[in-house]
Structure formats: C-alpha cells, structure tokens
Amino acid sequence: MIITAHGLKKTFTTRSRKGTQTVEAVRDIDLSVETGEIFGVLGPNGAGKTTTIRMLSTLITPTGGSATVAGRDLARDPRAIRERIGYVSQAGGVDELNSPRANLMLAARVNGIAKADAAGRVEETLTAFELTEFADRPARTLSGGQKRRVAIALGLVHRPPLLFLDEPTTGLDPQNRANLWDQIRLLRSAGTSVLLSTHYLDEADALCDRLAIVDHGVIVAEGTPAALKREVASDVVTLRLTPADTGRPADAPDLEEVRKLLEAQTYAREARVDGDRLLVYLDDGEHALPHLLRALAERALVIQSIALDRATLDDVFLHKTGRFLRDAA
Amino acid sequence: MLRHTALFLGYELRNTVRNPVWPLFGILQPVLYMLLFAPLLAKTTPGVPQAETLKQFTPGVMVMIALFGSLFVGFGMISEIRGGVLERLAVSPASRPAIVLGRTLRDVIVLVAQALLIAALGLLMGMRPNPPGLALMILLMALTGVFASSLSYGLALALRDENGMSQIMQLFALPLILLTGILLPMSLAPGWMRAVANFNPLYHTVEAGRALFNGDLGNGSIPLAFGLMLVLAVITLRWSVSSMRRLAG
Ligand SMILES: Nc1ncnc2c1ncn2[C@@H]1O[C@H](COP(=O)(O)OP(=O)(O)O)[C@@H](O)[C@H]1O
Ligand SMILES: [Mg+2]
Numbered sequence: 001m002i003i004t005a006h007g008l009k010k011t012f013t014t015r016s017r018k019g020t021q022t023v024e025a026v027r028d029i030d031l032s033v034e035t036g037e038i039f040g041v042l043g044p045n046g047a048g049k050t051t052t053i054r055m056l057s058t059l060i061t062p063t064g065g066s067a068t069v070a071g072r073d074l075a076r077d078p079r080a081i082r083e084r085i086g087y088v089s090q091a092g093g094v095d096e097l098n099s100p101r102a103n104l105m106l107a108a109r110v111n112g113i114a115k116a117d118a119a120g121r122v123e124e125t126l127t128a129f130e131l132t133e134f135a136d137r138p139a140r141t142l143s144g145g146q147k148r149r150v151a152i153a154l155g156l157v158h159r160p161p162l163l164f165l166d167e168p169t170t171g172l173d174p175q176n177r178a179n180l181w182d183q184i185r186l187l188r189s190a191g192t193s194v195l196l197s198t199h200y201l202d203e204a205d206a207l208c209d210r211l212a213i214v215d216h217g218v219i220v221a222e223g224t225p226a227a228l229k230r231e232v233a234s235d236v237v238t239l240r241l242t243p244a245d246t247g248r249p250a251d252a253p254d255l256e257e258v259r260k261l262l263e264a265q266t267y268a269r270e271a272r273v274d275g276d277r278l279l280v281y282l283d284d285g286e287h288a289l290p291h292l293l294r295a296l297a298e299r300a301l302v303i304q305s306i307a308l309d310r311a312t313l314d315d316v317f318l319h320k321t322g323r324f325l326r327d328a329a
Numbered sequence: 330m331l332r333h334t335a336l337f338l339g340y341e342l343r344n345t346v347r348n349p350v351w352p353l354f355g356i357l358q359p360v361l362y363m364l365l366f367a368p369l370l371a372k373t374t375p376g377v378p379q380a381e382t383l384k385q386f387t388p389g390v391m392v393m394i395a396l397f398g399s400l401f402v403g404f405g406m407i408s409e410i411r412g413g414v415l416e417r418l419a420v421s422p423a424s425r426p427a428i429v430l431g432r433t434l435r436d437v438i439v440l441v442a443q444a445l446l447i448a449a450l451g452l453l454m455g456m457r458p459n460p461p462g463l464a465l466m467i468l469l470m471a472l473t474g475v476f477a478s479s480l481s482y483g484l485a486l487a488l489r490d491e492n493g494m495s496q497i498m499q500l501f502a503l504p505l506i507l508l509t510g511i512l513l514p515m516s517l518a519p520g521w522m523r524a525v526a527n528f529n530p531l532y533h534t535v536e537a538g539r540a541l542f543n544g545d546l547g548n549g550s551i552p553l554a555f556g557l558m559l560v561l562a563v564i565t566l567r568w569s570v571s572s573m574r575r576l577a578g
Pocket of ligand 2: 050
C-alpha cells in the first residue's frame with residue numbers, strides 16, 4: 001500500500017460579511033492505494049477531490065482522520081512525505097515566464113538532485129515527455145497540451161514513487177487526452193503509483209485500475225471500473241414511451257407505473273425514471289430485451305425510441321446518488 | 330535554507346537578465362525625472378548651480394525607485410499563486426523562507442543596479458556627492474528595498490488578489506510621496522505638514538540621503554533612517570516569511 005487513509009475530514013471556515021460559514025469539503029474518506037496502480041477519484045465539481053489530494057500531499061492539514069503516504073505518517077512526518085511524492089495541481093504550477101528547462105532545473109535542484117546530475121535528469125525528463133523541441137521557449141508560448149506535459153514533468157523530475165494528479169486532462173482536446181493517458185500508463189509500467197482525480201467518466205473507466213466515486217465529501221462506491229459497473233447491471237435499456245392511441249408522450253405517472261411494472265420482472269435489476277426517459281438495468285440485455293418488449297406490448301405502450309447500451313460509471317453514480325454525474329453541479 | 334535561497338535567487342536573476350524589460354522600464358520614469366525635472370528645479374532656484382540642485386534631488390529619486398520598484402513585486406507573486414507555482418513549491422521539500430528570501434534578494438540586487446545607474450547619470454550631469462555618503466545611501470536604499478518588497482510579498486500572500494492589492498497601494502502611495510519630500514524638500518511645506526512628515530519613515534530616509542550626499546555624515550537623520558529602515562525591513566521580512574509558511578505548511 002502506498003496510501004492508506006482513515007476517516008479523513010476537512011472543514012473549511014470562511015468569514016464573510018454574513019458571518020462565519022463552515023464548509024465540510026471532505027466528510028469521511030477511507031482510501032487505500034496499492035503500490036504501482038493508477039487509482040482514480042471520480043466525482044462532480046465540489047465533491048471534495050482537490051481537498052482530498054491537497055490533504056494527502058501535505059498541502060493542508062486534515063481536520064480529522066489519519067493517513068500513511070509513501071510509508072510515512074501524514075500528521076507526524078509531512079517533510080519525509082514531500083521528498084517521496086510529486087504533485088501536479090489543476091492549475092499546473094508552471095512558471096510561464098520561464099522555459100520548461102529552467103522550470104525543471106529548479107524543481108530538480110529544490111527536490112535535492114545534485115547539481116552535477118540535474119542537467120542530465122532534466123534532459124531525460126524532457127525527452128520522456130516529448131518536450132525537447134520547446135525546452136528553451138518561454139512556457140507561455142506553449143499549447144495547452146504541451147504546458148500540461150511540462151506540469152506533469154515538473155512533478156516527476158525527482159522520480160517520486162507516488163504521483164498526485166489533480167484533474168490532469170481537464171481542458172485538453174481528445175487527442176491530447178489520449179496521449180496523456182498513454183503517458184500515465186507508461187508511468188505505471190515504470191512502477192510509479194498514481195492517484196488522480198477526474199470528473200470524466202470515460203477517463204476513470206479507461207485509465208484507472210481502481211477508483212473511488214466521491215460525492216459531497218464521502219466515498220459512495222469503490223472498486224475496479226468493471227466490478228463497479230457489474231454491481232449495478234451489465235446493460236441498460238433506455239426507453240421513450242407513448243401510451244397507445246393518445247399520441248402524447250408518456251407523463252410522469254405513466255412512467256412511474258411502467259417503472260414499477262418493469263422492475264417487478266425477474267430479468268430486471270432496477271428501473272429508473274430520468275426526465276421523459278425510462279432506464280431499465282439488466283444483467284443480460286440481449287436475452288432480456290425480447291421479454292421486456294413483450295411486457296410493454298401487453299400494456300399497450302408504444303415505444304418511441306429504444307436503446308440497449310452497456311452500463312457506464314454514470315449508471316453507477318446514478319445508482320448510488322440518485323442523479324447523473326454529468327448533471328451534478 | 331541558504332542553499333535553497335541561492336537556488337531561488339539564481340533562478341530569478343537569470344530570469345531577470347534574460348528578460349530585463351521590466352526593470353529597464355521601471356527605471357525610465359526616474360531617469361526622466363532626473364533629465365527633465367532637475368533642470369526645471371534649477372530654474373526655480375536661480376543662483377544655485379544645477380550640480381547642487383541634483384544633490385538635493387537625487388536622494389529623493391533613489392528612495393522613489395526603492396519604494397515603487399519594489400512595492401509592485403507582489404503582483405508577480407499573486408500570479409504565481411494563481412498559476413499554482415507556490416503550491417507546487419509548497420509540496421516540495423523547498424525551504425519556506427528561501428522562497429521569499431530568494432525573491433527579495435533578487436529585488437534588492439535589481440534595485441542596487443538601478444541606483445548605480447541613477448548615480449552614474451547624476452555624475453554625468455555634474456553632481457558630485459560625497460563618495461562614502463553615496464555608498465551609504467545605496468546601502469540605505471537596499472534596506473528600503475527589503476522593506477518595500479517584503480511588504481509587497483506579505484500583502485500578496487495575505488490578500489491573494491490584484492484588485493485589493495492595487496487599492497491598498499493607491500491609498501498609501503500619494504500621501505507617502507507628498508509627506509516624504511521626494512520631489513521637493515519638506516522645508517517648502519507648511520508647518521503642520523512637516524510635523525506629520527516626521528512620522529513618515531521615508532521622510533527621514535530622504536533627509537538622510539541629502540545629508541549623506543552633502544557629506545554631512547554626522548547628521549542625526551542618518552542613524553535615525555538606518556535604524557527605522559532596519560526595524561521595518563526585519564518586521565516585514567518576518568511577516569512575509571511567516572505568511573509563506575502559513576501558505577506552504
Ligand atoms: N479553501 C477553501 N475554503 C473554503 N471552501 C473551500 C476551500 N476549498 C474548497 N472548498 C469547498 O469545498 C468543497 C470541495 O471542494 P474541492 O475539493 O475543490 O472539490 P473538487 O475538487 O471535487 O471540485 C467545495 O464546496 C468548495 O467550495
Ligand atoms: Mg478540483
């Protein structure tokens with residue numbers, strides 16, 4: 001285990017004209033990250049992802065709970081932890097006025113790499129992140145994707161065994177995101193443990209070995225992406241319905257009635273109303289679909305549209321929190 | 330801490346040398362003052378040679394550079410906070426005081442370079458200050474610079490907001506200039522103003538500068554100015570270092 005955390009809490013107190021307010025950013029988080037894995041913290045904006053990462057990387061002191069990070073106690077030995085981790089904030093922390101090489105050089109030296117070794121190490125890091133071409137240009141002239149790579153290189157130049165990445169691909173185009181995923185996978189194969197936060201479902205699914213889904217400062221689900229999805233169902237049928245011979249779309253009472261009907265079927269795990277749609281979770285979509293169609297026909301319901309998809313992490317989020325992550329603010 | 334201070338200082342200095350636009354731009358205004366205002370001042374005091382006027386005038390210009398060159402360094406730090414640079418340093422084993430000290434030292438070095446430039450200009454224009462006095466004045470300027478730039482860093486770390494910062498500066502800038510006698514000697518001011526100016530440490534700095542340039546090394550304003558600036562520099566430096574510790578843990 002490279003990280004174990006128990007009951008982490010962080011309460012912020014903000015003073016304004018309306019008096020003091022407290023925000024429970026993180027309420028109770030237990031985490032364990034295996035050495036050498038990519039662990040994801042998935043959740044909507046404001047869920048407490050950044051606060052969790054800032055606590056684990058020694059930036060802010062937890063209000064409660066305890067943690068061991070890279071073999072050291074978070075409360076007792078934050079200095080030792082700092083020597084063993086890399087941290088890349090969402091803002092990136094690149095000095096835009098200076099070149100990637102100068103940025104990396106300072107980061108290497110500050111992290112204790114001897115002067116004689118620093119230049120070589122910086123060169124290696126630049127090569128690994130395909131930055132040699134722009135190494136001596138001011139960082140402000142780099143593209144978003146290039147700047148992101150500099151930011152991550154800055155967190156890695158001292159080769160820490162554990163790297164924290166806060167929303168590493170937010171704001172990047174699909175091409176750059178895919179490249180960055182590959183780079184993060186390379187880190188894993190080199191033995192680096194990675195804890196990253198994201199609000200992208202596909203990123204959590206494709207990149208992470210295991211993940212914790214957080215909402216309102218607590219973990220609502222944890223496991224491998226496959227196991228999490230399996231827990232909800234393997235497939236989901238999305239329906240838009242019209243009651244026969246009315247022509248109008250189904251309204252809420254109609255949908256609720258159908259929902260109850262379908263949820264009672266043996267092949268259905270769960271059924272949910274989402275706006276004007278009905279979602280039915282199934283273990284074996286291909287075989288269950290004919291039964292489902294028959295049940296609807298018996299009720300004289302006309303199907304406007306129907307789709308059969310594999311369940312996603314968003315369905316897991318819905319199952320656990322009652323709303324979709326993509327809608328959660 | 331010393332090693333890290335040297336690292337940060339080296340980094341910042343290389344940055345400044347590679348991109349000296351801002352320090353050069355910053356010195357432009359004082360240079361213009363010297364070139365344009367000094368002759369004007371000489372005209373209003375007929376009979377006094379320009380070299381004498383310059384001796385009165387240059388110490389004020391130097392204090393002005395020390396103050397206004399350094400007071401704005403905090404804006405750079407706010408953008409470093411926003412860009413996550415300080416956060417990244419806070420997660421590293423970097424010495425906390427060194428982050429501030431390296432930057433403050435860079436500011437002081439830039440300041441001394443600017444002061445030498447102004448002194449050279451004054452010499453070219455015929456000013457003949459007392460040499461040990463000039464050297465001491467540059468030292469006094471460096472102290473003023475430490476005070477102003479750590480005040481600026483302290484404000485930046487406390488406010489973390491450009492708007493708030495420029496409002497505070499505007500609030501203080503004008504009264505400070507007027508009550509310092511940077512441009513005109515306070516002896517021209519009404520009595521009440523002179524009385525208020527006595528509570529302005531920068532007034533004493535300028536007075537000390539004039540005494541130093543005149544070779545009046547025994548003047549009481551000199552130890553007073555050094556003492557005041559030393560105390561202020563130590564207080565603001567400690568403040569900015571402890572603010573950095575608070576930010577960085
Ligand atoms: N320094 C702070 N002071 C007050 N509230 C904060 C602070 N940092 C975060 N919060 C609040 O804590 C909650 C969680 O924030 P954050 O951890 O940044 O979420 P995420 O990274 O998942 O978007 C939010 O409601 C946010 O407004
Ligand atoms: Mg965040």
